[in-house]
Amino acid sequence: MTQLMTRLAAVALLAVMAACTTTADTAGSGAAAPGAGNTGPNVTVEENTEAFFIANVGDKVFFDTDSSSLDIASQTTLTFQADWLLRYPDRTVIIEGHADERGTREYNLALGARRAQATFDFLVGLGVDPSRLTTVTYGKERPVSLCSNETCWSQNRRTVSVLAGGFNS
Numbered sequence: 001m002t003q004l005m006t007r008l009a010a011v012a013l014l015a016v017m018a019a020c021t022t023t024a025d026t027a028g029s030g031a032a033a034p035g036a037g038n039t040g041p042n043v044t045v046e047e048n049t050e051a052f053f054i055a056n057v058g059d060k061v062f063f064d065t066d067s068s069s070l071d072i073a074s075q076t077t078l079t080f081q082a083d084w085l086l087r088y089p090d091r092t093v094i095i096e097g098h099a100d101e102r103g104t105r106e107y108n109l110a111l112g113a114r115r116a117q118a119t120f121d122f123l124v125g126l127g128v129d130p131s132r133l134t135t136v137t138y139g140k141e142r143p144v145s146l147c148s149n150e151t152c153w154s155q156n157r158r159t160v161s162v163l164a165g166g167f168n169s
Contacts (some may be wrong), residue, residue: 048088058077058081060158061073061074061119062155062157063115065100066111068111068115078126086126091132092134093161094133095162096112096136096142096159096160097113097137098140098157099111099140100153100156100157101156105141107139109139110137115137115158116135118159134164140156
C-alpha cells in the first residue's frame with residue numbers, strides 16, 4: 001500500500017511539474033552567469049532537455065552498502081524518470097552502475113551491474129520499453145567523491161541514468 005501511495009504521489013507531483021515552465025538560476029544569485037550569453041537573470045529550461053531531466057526529474061539513485069535494493073527515495077526518483085521517459089519516447093538511457101572503493105574490483109563491477117539491473121527492471125516494470133535502456137557497470141572505477149569515509153562512500157554507491165543519442169539540450 002505504501003509503495004502504491006508513493007507512486008501516486010510521484011505521478012501527481014510530476015503532472016504538476018509538467019504543467020509549469022521551469023527556470024534555472026544560472027549563477028545561484030539571480031544574476032546571469034558571466035559569459036553564458038544570457039539576456040536576463042533566468043534561463044528557461046525546456047522540459048524535454050537534459051538540464052530539466054537532471055534538475056527536476058533526477059538522474060541518480062543511491063544504495064546502501066553491499067546492496068542493490070531500491071529504497072523508497074530511489075523508487076520515487078525512478079518513477080519520475082519512467083514518467084518522463086514515457087512522455088518522450090524518442091529518448092534512450094544508459095544506466096551506469098557504480099560502487100564505493102571498498103572491495104575488490106571484480107566484486108564492485110558485479111555489484112554495479114546488479115544496481116544497474118535493479119534500476120533497469122524497475123523502469124521496465126513502470127512501462128519503459130526495455131529496448132530504450134542499456135546498462136553498464138563501472139564498479140569503483142568512477143567515483144564522484146574521493147575520501148575514505150561514509151560521506152564519500154554513500155555518494156559513490158549509485159546508478160546514474162545518462163540520456164543518450166539525439167538529445168537537444
